Amino acid sequence: MAPMTPKEQDWNERLEREVYQRTLALQDSLKRLEALNSMRAQFVAIMSHELRTPATALIGYADTLKEKWAKLPEKKIQKYLDVISEESSRMVTLMQEIFEISRILEGKLSLQFQTADLIPLIGSAVKEFRLRYADKSFGFKETADSLEAKVDTLYFKSALTHVLLNAVKYTPDKGNILLFVESKGGEAVIRIEDDGPGIPREYREKAFEPFFRSMDNVNRKTPGAGLGLTIARGVIEAFKGRVVVADKLTGKQGCAVVISIPLAGGSS
Numbered sequence: 278m279a280p281m282t283p284k285e286q287d288w289n290e291r292l293e294r295e296v297y298q299r300t301l302a303l304q305d306s307l308k309r310l311e312a313l314n315s316m317r318a319q320f321v322a323i324m325s326h327e328l329r330t331p332a333t334a335l336i337g338y339a340d341t342l343k344e345k346w347a348k349l350p351e352k353k354i355q356k357y358l359d360v361i362s363e364e365s366s367r368m369v370t371l372m373q374e375i376f377e378i379s380r381i382l383e384g385k386l387s388l389q390f391q392t393a394d395l396i397p398l399i400g401s402a403v404k405e406f407r408l409r410y411a412d413k414s415f416g417f418k419e420t421a422d423s424l425e426a427k428v429d430t431l432y433f434k435s436a437l438t439h440v441l442l443n444a445v446k447y448t449p450d451k452g453n454i455l456l457f458v459e460s461k462g463g464e465a466v467i468r469i470e471d472d473g474p475g476i477p478r479e480y481r482e483k484a485f486e487p488f489f490r491s492m493d494n495v496n497r498k499t500p501g502a503g504l505g506l507t508i509a510r511g512v513i514e515a516f517k518g519r520v521v522v523a524d525k526l527t528g529k530q531g532c533a534v535v536i537s538i539p540l541a542g543g544s545s
């Protein structure tokens with residue numbers, strides 16, 4: 278074979294470099310796909326376990342009612358029906374969460390972005406929570422007139438709802454929940470504080486992992502799958518924002534979740 282001309286040699290080197298780079302990129306995507314796949318497998322396993330628990334309860338109570346209806350006192354029947362209704366709504370919530378989260382993990386959220394003022398959106402969520410959870414107190418302190426950000430308003434409310442639901446769920450009977458809303462460094466900063474047990478520092482990042490539920494002592498009494506914060510972060514990150522668990526402003530016991538979203542036309 279004739280020796281390569283300098284031009285051919287140049288081409289050859291370029292080709293090799295190109296092939297090398299493409300191979301690296303392919304290896305990279307393969308790794309990501311493998312990670313996604315193993316996450317999905319883990320996901321399906323936990324998911325079926327999580328669904329089996331309420332499903333087993335449903336079948337058990339329904340069977341008991343069917344077999345012993347005539348002999349059961351009215352009060353027992355009522356109680357079993359209550360459990361059936363609670364467990365069914367738990368399943369529906371879980372299925373909704375699983376649906377949301379699988380779309381987030383696969384990067385398939387179809388978001389309808391619009392520039393919206395976050396303050397009235399937060400205000401309406403607070404109003405709904407006040408009606409739904411009359412035993413809790415909700416404070417709402419805003420120091421900005423308006424906070425315009427590019428978000429999908431439905432998903433924004435869903436993310437906020439997951440955080441508010443936690444505040445409700447993990448605070449003792451008469452829990453105080455406080456929302457601080459401000460404009461800071463080109464971002465809308467929403468801080469949701471409660472006076473529950475809080476999340477220990479070592480679990481504050483882990484709490485965002487799918488299915489992670491910290492502190493058995495707290496969680497044994499509160500149902501949940503460990504998906505709320507994962508969904509909230511997934512959604513807020515899709516708005517180029519961040520969600521973290523922090524200390525409360527007062528430094529007192531309780532949980533503080535801080536959501537930051539870049540303002541539309543802000544300095545970010």
Ligand SMILES: Nc1ncnc2c1ncn2[C@@H]1O[C@H](COP(=O)(O)OP(=O)(O)OP(=O)(O)O)[C@@H](O)[C@H]1O
Nearest residue numbers: 443444447475484490491501502503504505506532
């Ligand atoms: N406000 C809070 N106070 C105390 N602990 C919290 C609070 N919010 C979250 N956590 C802890 O973080 C964990 C993860 O929260 P996340 O919302 O993801 O799941 P969950 O509330 O357990 O279940 P789900 O939201 O799917 O119903 C919770 O299990 C709980 O241990």
Ligand SMILES: [Mg+2]
Nearest residue numbers: 443501505506
């Ligand atoms: Mg939750």
